[in-house]
Amino acid sequence: MSAEAITASVSQLAPVAKERDRFALLALPGLLYLGILFALPLLILLVKSLINAEGDLSLAGYAAFFSDPFNLSVFWRTLRVALLTTLLSLVLAYPTAFAMVRAGGWILTLMLVAMVLPLSVGVIVKAFSWSIVLRSNGIVNQALMGLGLVDEPVRLLFTETALVFGAANIFLPFMVLPIYAVVRQLDPNLSGAAATLGSGPLRTFLTVTLPLTLPGIIAGVAFVFSLAVSMYVIPSLIVGERHQNLAMMIARAFLFLRNEQLGSVIAVVLLAIATAVVFSSALLLRLVERRQR
């Protein structure tokens, strides 16, 4: 690049950068709020997790946590449940998003309302209604027995399967909406164009539809996984104390065991998982979108 070209490009960039500086000020109130009420306590938590009973700085808390087989099993179970919940909601949400775009009009409005309205009902009500549906004399068991498929009630409540289904239901909007937003932008003629070029439905899905909807999938997966990995109320109501996950362990450590270091350690571990998911999905999104530019 010649010297003139560089100066030209710099002078072109300069006003944009200045503009951005001014607009950055708009984020200040939000940043202050988050900084004082959120980042600071997190920092204290991080420090607490690194200080042992004698008041010295050490990684002993982490070593202790990861050497305990019970803790490890909770760690893996939390990840497994979050992963299964994410997968289930993805499988349910993906076709739903396409149906919404195709439906359009008042059916679309109805679906959007049906999707968003339950968010205002609150997690507790929804988790509790799932426990009504799944309990031994609940709707599912009565239907199974009525059909003669089972002779006595099946244990549904207090199982991991029930938790995954309940959680996927509650988090569904967070998967549907980002995918819907991407599908809506797709030129509806793309799959037709692929077909006239000789591409069958499966090939068209794998080479056109899936790559183009990937940004929505990544965003939805990031949302639902980070929600599912840290959920507390839903497992408490659907599975109860029998099923421990990281969030419940944190609560137990702080509230019952009064072990602040253990609680802090688990909180930091959970935070690390969520951060990893958010950052890797952001990175993935950039990669995918750069390819599509």
Next chain:
Amino acid sequence: MLATTEAEARGVVGASAGTPADSHHLVIRDIIKKYRDLTVLDTLNMAIGKGEIVSLLGPSGCGKTTLLRAIAGLTDTSAGSIKLAGREITRVAAHRRNVGVVFQSYALFPHLTVAENIAFGLKARGAPRAEIPDRVAASLRMVRMTDLADRSITALSGGQQQRVAVARALVVEPELLLLDEPFSALDRKLRETMQVELKSLLRDKGMTAIFVTHDQEEALALSNRIAVMNRGRIEQFADPVTLYEKPATGFVLEFVGLSTRVSGRVTSAADGQVQIETAYGPLQGRGKFAPGASVIAAVRPELISVARDGESGTGNAITIPLQDVMCLGSKTHLYGTARDSDLIVAEISGTAPLAQFTPGQSVALTWPSDSTLVFPAQGQ
């Protein structure tokens, strides 16, 4: 077989009389497409020879895009049959039809580069891997896009995107190419360049092609024959000169070219000649109508001779005050003060007469009664 004879009279079935329709490259028979109560394609017939370039011309909502999608297999039909190169394709899936489409939006794959877009169809059809790069390169040369092979689609201009869309559709060597308003996204100047370019490209390849358009100038520029569509049917399928000089219906008359047309009532009829009473005086024209029938008498503007009031001519003559005088460069249009939905327009060549005619001035318009076309009034 009333339908067939009517279709033949309108030129809908064969390019040349007496040719059996099955020898045509594309044969569409009695296609019907209904969406619930709405009939979009109404027992439509059409036949196109190999290497022919035709246009489907009609107002929006006439069913032309639906017909195109039905031929491509992107819309299923309620009844009728479509044959391409002797093969019955009515129930064949779009990806097995070998019909190329250039979409109005171009529908290029935004996640692929120019070259990858063109290679898409070759890969989907299982072309030998070693062949693909050469065929893509040849295709890029054909549309003069070699330098932009690795560009992303979103970085291209409208004209470039159209070239890629054409190259992508042609590289798989389809039996038939369909183009849905391919120039509508381009500005006027670029549109004309691209029309010339595309037409010669299709001719060189001997490609059979159907353009869908609502723009009659575009249809005239691109195709040898034009099918004028209205309400799911083909009103007339003929070469441009026939469409202009012998429109089969009042709709074709109105849609193709400009015409003077006045409504009236038949007073007497004999030997294929009718006398018509209009608000501007009696007129004579050709046609078979019963006395009392509501009709529209029409004539093309350039067949009218214009004289200042007081002078007279032969044949049909009306005297009327001028409403407007429009200079269009090489010709001038004189608009008479017409009633209701009538339109009275005469064309004179050159710009010189402009000074002679001013709005409000009364003029005498005359034309031969032989050139007067008579159609049933709309809605009858």
